[in-house]
Amino acid sequence: MSTSMELVDVSRVYWKEIAKKCNKAVVFIENSAAESLHWCGGLALLKNAAHVKEFSSFEFAPTDQKKAVFIVGNPALRSSERTVKNIIQNSDLEYCILITWCQPNVLSMSKFPNRDFNVDDKSGLAWLEDNLLDWMGNRNYTAEVFYYPIFFCSPCKESFYTPSYLPLFPLLHDDVTKCVAYWKVFNPGQPLPSSESGNWSLYPDELKTEIRRLVTNFHSLFGTLGLKEDIWSLGPFSKCIGDQLESWLPARNRRKTAQGSVSLILVDRTLDLGGTVVSFVDSMLGRILDCHEKLEGHTLEVWSITISKSTNNDVCVNLNHLLGISNPDIFVPSSLAHPGAAEDSMEREEFRELVYGSEKELLVQLHQNLGKSSPKKSDSAKKKILNVQGLENDLKEYEGDLESILSNLGSISRGQAFINTASNQNILKRKRLQSLASQFGPDLRDNRDGVLTQISDLVLGRADSKLSLVDLIQLLVYIYSVHHIQEKFREDEEERIKSVLGEAILTEGRADNLDPILQALFKSLRENEEEMNELVALNIVNYIWSRLEGIQAYRSTLHSYLTLLDEDGNYYGILQQLLEDIYHPNSIEIPDLFHHTGGLGSMIRSSLSWFGAGSNKQHPRQNPWIIVYVVGGITPGEMKELQKTVLGTESKLTIAGSGILTAADSLNLIFSNNPLLTDR
Helix, strand or coil: CCCCCCHHHHHHHHHHHHHHHCCCCEEEECHHHHHHHHCCCHHHHHCCCCEEEECCCCCCCCCCCCEEEEEECCCCCHHHHHHHHHHHHCCCCCEEEEEECCCHHHHHHHHCCCCCCCCCCCHHHHHHHHHHHHHHCCCCCEEEEEECCCCCEEEECCEEECHHHCCCCCCCHHHHHHHHHHHHHHCCCCCCCCCCCCCHHHCCHHHHHHHHHHHHHHHHHHHHHCEEEEEEEECHHHHHHHHHHHHCHHHHHHHHHCCEEEEEEEEEHHHCCHHHHCCCCCCHHHHHHHHCCECCCCCCCCCCCCCCCCCCCCECEECCHHHCCCCCCCCCEECCCCCCCCCHHHHHHHHHHHHHCCHHHHHHHHHHHHHHCCCCCCHHHHHCCCCHHHHHHHHHCCCCCHHHHHHCHHHHHHHHHHHHHCCCHHHHHHHHHHHHHHHHHHHHHCCCCCHHHHHHHHHHCHHHHCCCHHHHHHHHHHHHHHCCCCCCCCHHHHHHHHHHHHHHHHHHHHCCCCCHHHHHHHHHHCCCCCCCCHHHHHHHHHHHHHHHHHHHHHHHHCCCCCCCECCCCCECCHHHHHHHHHCCCCCCCCCCCEEECCCHHHHHHHCHHHHCCCCCCCCHHHCCEEEEEEECCECHHHHHHHHHHHCCCCCEEEEEECCECCHHHHHHHHHCCCCCCCCC
């Protein structure tokens, strides 16, 4: 393949090959695989399958079906292995195919941790095939295992995300402390390993496996595109990932013969969490994600399969009224994307406006597309005013016409989602948080005291301001993230906000009125079935503060990007600062951007200055394509805003991440995630 292909085309090639193997089979598909499938054509690609079911221990194949296909991220995980076994033993199968995006070397290491990652090792495949045969109960039956890197979703050509890697989140200080304690349990009496390679040696095997799984997926993607990557990283966690990709022998061998080139820049999300909890860029995609209830099981739009609950951004767009359903207990869900549409180019252009366009541009696009396909074909459509009321009138022309609704489901769903945001209370709250964060900016920038005191007052007066405790925790995350790393908050102000927050948690906990994220912390930090009391509330506050202090200290090793505020106290995100430096007309050196040298050849080239040839230090702009991958996720606002940095250049920029984040997702990743990935 060539670099002229778009990322979504690559994913579609993989899925078309998978679809061939699903012919007349019962397909059991994992959450993130279903999400990838959704953006590549949806269930229409698996039209020749006998059945498509969720990957669950409660599922099974009908007795007359003898062939099954399992699509699983890492079948060596205890939970995944147990699920495959349960499904097979609940069925009467004679032919099992397992498709995974866990590369064979990683699969072998997952099952046999002492194996050499650099050696071509198929022992994991053999183990898995043997298990499939054993679970079917007859060694004469057939079992096959295939590797396809279906690890990413590309809703539009300028971006992609990797849903199965959303839990892979850069470690804060207390996470590293847990790593040390975990390491000591398995290595009693031994000295701690050297820190020359960062914290990699301390990471538990589960975390190392997940990093290597991501690394091998990137290797496969670049191999498919015929690319060699120059790797840069910003942040210690991303450096560990970059080191693994740079040093892995198969990747090094691929880079020797690849024709194209790309700059891969890995960035730790924890270097900037302020922009994820308080968004300052007006993005229609961000608005819609904030304003809709979640569907279970995915990290972004997918309605073809609803699976078990997880951190997600999947929204419910209710189409009841268009179908004439008045029963409130019946919910007809759709989503922003309509995979497999007849006019794929129109669908993609419309979604691009959702991500990158203004409210007016999206309205124009939706109005034109809905009017063109309207079942009434009325001339009055040309005279409609381009506003929310006009869009509502467009949709009314589809009421009760099931065929027209299904034929234009993407545009209708996006139009209804747009309408839903017009009067949503979450948007008003979002603007209120933006306003408060902007007010704090000058004080934070000038190091004037009183910001924490203001938040303490907001906690005490939250009923009047109509802000919840979680809203105020979002503001705390914001100020601890953007604050200058060399400045500290006054100790007496910190103690007061801790006390005030603890009392508020105690009061709302006893009233059984905690927000979901605080309720989750309550359940995890209490002893046994202990009720809410002062000690539990104190534990919650102390845990929150350990995370805030970790966020505040995360940029302390950087030379630049010491604050995420400009001279006027406005938010100035680290990705924005980084890309402006990368695309600076003078190709300035970026001291905090670590270049993974790529071996002896690169070292020799970069040392030419010793022989009078001048500096030949590599720069990301040397390659025609730059991929910025944020470990921990990106926001819709970043997707929109960062593309502006390449205007006027010939560079191709892809903004990617492990997920597309809302503020709620960010809080869950900060406070409720298990970043060590143990006990899975």
